[in-house]
Amino acid sequence: MGSVCTASYIPQIGFVLSLPIKTSEEQPEVPDYDFVFESHDARHYKTETMRELDEKFGDVYVEILTRENATLLKLSEAILDKLPRLETALDLVSEVDCLMAMALVILENNWKKPEVVEDGPLEIVNGRHPLQERTINPFIPNDTSMGEEGGRVHLLSGPNSSGKSVYMKQVGLIVYLAHLGCWVPATSATIPLVDNIFTRIQTVESVAIGVSSFLCDVNQVSRAMSGGGRRSLFIIDEFGKGTLATDGTALLLGLVSTLANRGHEAPLALLSTHYHQVPKLLPETGVLRYKKMETEGKSGDIVFLFKIVPGIVDNSGALDILDKAGIPDSVTNRAHQVISCIREGKEIPIAEDIPDISQVHNQVSIFLDLKLEDLEDMQDEQRKADRLNENLTKFLKGLCELENI
Known part of the structure; x- marks a missing residue:
């Protein structure tokens, strides 16, 4: 035919002779060439030479796959035979990687080695939140003293945005890091061993689970009360806020009273609230302490100091937050008027623009x-x-x- 041809190998078909198609006209049959198939640019044939190659080399692709599978099978058997040693090596490598990561964080952030004790009070000096301190400069550290003289149950109050939740989380994280064998973000710390850390900080809501946010909060506290003991740590942030204020106050009052009544068998419990009337309804007990977030200034010009001090806050500072958020003056002025009447025990007047x-x-x-x-x-x-x-x-x-x- 005078055309350049090539020999090709095609899996499942074998060796073929490929002749290029130069025109769209029908291609004549070639003597001793058995037509196999036609592609877009060539016609493929079997010849005597191609059949000899098939006999000599066989189906190369299938043979390659067979040998590849056999090699993989042998490799799998060898790995399974040494699996316990490999798992041990991987565990050691992952542990070294974790320790190196901890060491790097400790050096970069000036963390200190805690003293982990079998039992005793929880003492933290200049504790910091390990993540929050990376986003705020300067970050204000706080001390924590719980157990024995420091009281096992702490009720924390403070205005909105004063740092209550950050403080509670940092205490839980420091205790958790110490139990991991890691150093902690504090000047010094003495951490007693705990068997559980129970939290009610974040409400896990989902349509799939079919429960309200309030029921989620109640379930979290229920698990803590049923599973927690003297060796446990409770972190409970604003329990009861998801329902009517009077009901929420009663729930928090019952929770704090129950924990306080356990005496020295109570868990180390850190609770926060905006229900400022609760402390007035609680009995005097040696395990309950009242803490607050320190502020300066009067209503309308409050400055947050982000420091934990003994005491009780009787103002949530919500109206100051309204002012800073740009809520219309008509709303905030009316709110100030209503709150002032409630605090002084006076009758709330009808707004001036409401007709008689x-x-x-x-x-x-x-x-x-x-x-x-x-x-x-x-x-x-x-x-x-x-x-x-x-x-x-x-x-x-x-x-x-x-x-x-």
Whole structure:
């Protein structure tokens, strides 16, 4: 044919002779060439020479796969035979990697070696949150003293955004790191061995589990109360906030009372709350201590110092947060007025833009007494109805504002 041809190997088919297709015209049959198939640019044939190659080399691809599988099988058997040693080596390598990572973090962040004891008080000097301190400069450290003279149950109060949750988390993390054998972010620390760390910090909500956020909180506290003992650590942040304030106060009061009544068998428990009336309802006990986040300034100009000190806070500082968040003055002014009346035991006045209720009653009565069949008075009654609608709108608007407060 005078065309350049090539010999090719194709799995499952073997060796073939490939002749290029130069035109779109029908290709003539070639003597002693057995046609096999045609591709887009060549026709492939079996010849005597190709069959000899098949006999000599066989199906090379299948042979390669067979030998490859046999090699992998032998390798798998060898690995399984040495599996215990390999697992031990991997465990040692991972442990070394973990220790090196810990050592690097310790050196970079000036962590100190804690003293882990069998039993005794939890003492932390200048404790820091290992992550929060990397994002805030300067980070304000805090001391922690729980157990024996320091009290086993601490009730922490403080304004919103004053650092309560960060402090509680840092205590839990320091205790956890010490149990890992790691140094801790503190000047010094004495950590007693604990059997469990129970937390109610983050509410795990999901449509799939079919429970409310409040029920999730209750379940977390329930597991802590049923599974925790003297050797346990409780970190409970604002328990009871997901329901009515009176019910939440009662739940927190019952929880703190139960823990305090255990005396020296109580777990090391750190609780925070905005229910400032709870301390007034709790009995005096040697295991309960009150702590607060220190602030300076008066309402409207509070400065957070982020330091833990003994005491009780009676103001959540929520209105100061409203002011800083840009809430309209009409809302914050009304909120200040209502809170002031509640604290002084005075009656909460109706907002000035809400009409007198007696006038509203009169207008409603007029509207209900309308005689629509009297067409001559319809225009006058329409004006009365418009005034009634205006007054009702103001009244409802004022009620909504009061309800939001």
